[in-house]
Amino acid sequence: MQTTTKNIATALLVLAGVSFTSCAKFLEEEPKSFLAPENYYKTAEDAFIALTGAYDALGSGGETYIARRLQYLTWFTSDEALPPTLTAEKPLDEFSYVSDNDDVSRVWNSMYAAINQANIVLNRVAKINMDENLKTQYLAEAHFLRALSYFYGVRLWGDLPLVAKEVTAISEVDIARSPISDVYALIISDLEFAGLHLAPSNQNGRARKGAAKALLAKVYLTRASSAAKQADDYQKCADLCNEVLTMPEHVLLPDYEKAVGGEDEFNKESLFEWQGDRVLTTSSELSILGSFSLPRGMYVIPGQAASDGGSIVSEVAYFNRYPDNDYRKECTFYISGPDKNGNTITWQQLAVPYPSPAKKYINKTSTTRDAAAFSGNFVVLRLSDVYLMRAEALNEISGPTADAYTMINAIRGRARKRNGTNPSATPADLSGLTKDSFRDAVLNERVLELGFEGHRWFDLVRTKRLVETIRAIHPTYPVTDKNLLFPIPANEIKLNPKIIQNPEW
Incomplete structure (x- = not known):
């Protein structure tokens, strides 16, 4: 049964009094028993645990939000991936999904649960008598987390019900959708506060200044092509990117393969990651992205086949966008490997014969597929994205300056260095492009650089290329402009008379 808006509100009223255990690498606290809200949120320790709950809400187990369902929504509805063995997700891939789609409902519900957990921190922690500097830090992290969820939401659904305070009564969820201009205003306000008050460094898995500024840059870049656009959006994006690029805490790693992966988590190129290997419950906070995208029939780990592999695979057309001699191709896909007899097989010979994009989501040094020892984090933001955002914004302002x-060629130059040292001739630096061809070049560079990192659908939508891209590889799919937004979940429409459905849904 799908969770409804009023069901969510009831759950959130309970969550307001429930504490959370900590991340294995982030917060190390003993589990707390249930405490009623009036007896809770009194001390700095309570504030810390409330903040843990806000992070946990981004993905509490492999079933929810950033841990899984957000990728289902955006990977399968782009040209990036398809789900050969996930029957329930085939409507997403084939554009036959409707407003009662389970994944759409799950992401909506998880997003608002995460927003409310951030609101709990903002509303309750602000009243706690504790060290003011520490309090401000916690509030800044909560502002970042709320902005992240609303930014996903405004891109997925457009106008949204704005919940800017903790839900304390079921009646408080019966509100109308606010226009995207108002949603963006809240996101920008949250990220400006976060960017001002977060420290340049923080514990692994937690927000920091560079993440807030980079996310705000992406907000401006996205708003610039929306109905809420402002004349200076591209300039603000470019300026914020420059601030992040000049921060000594963040550097472009010399080896592309080290930028993402289970054995390379929280590196200096990373800006913000959802921790896929923390243990908040007995079942672990494990993302399924690594195991589900493994090549079934290929023994990536000696003696251990991927029985659940092949559930998430690359579209062949997307795989073919990578030149064979581009180092990033071999760092993203399992193109070949040993079978159970030690013979080398290619992806065309797999049990599910599609290219496998698993390399960015597993620990390639692991000797076991057991829980946290195997899966990597989901990298929400990293520095190479900032380079490409600045390149795009500068081009929109003045053409290819x-x-x-310098921005795009820095990314291509890194891709020429296999293992960080061995130079290659490709991809060559770009030069002599028109504004339009440079725009195309940046979008294609994002394909090669950021594949399977959660950006492709959003890039196609904001550049108004989703429909033409899908039709080019799947001419029979019924994709139209209505698919530039997802439908508001059917149960939300039924239970909240103030919510109006998106057009054509």
């Missing part, structure tokens, strides 16, 4: 070329 020297600085814009």
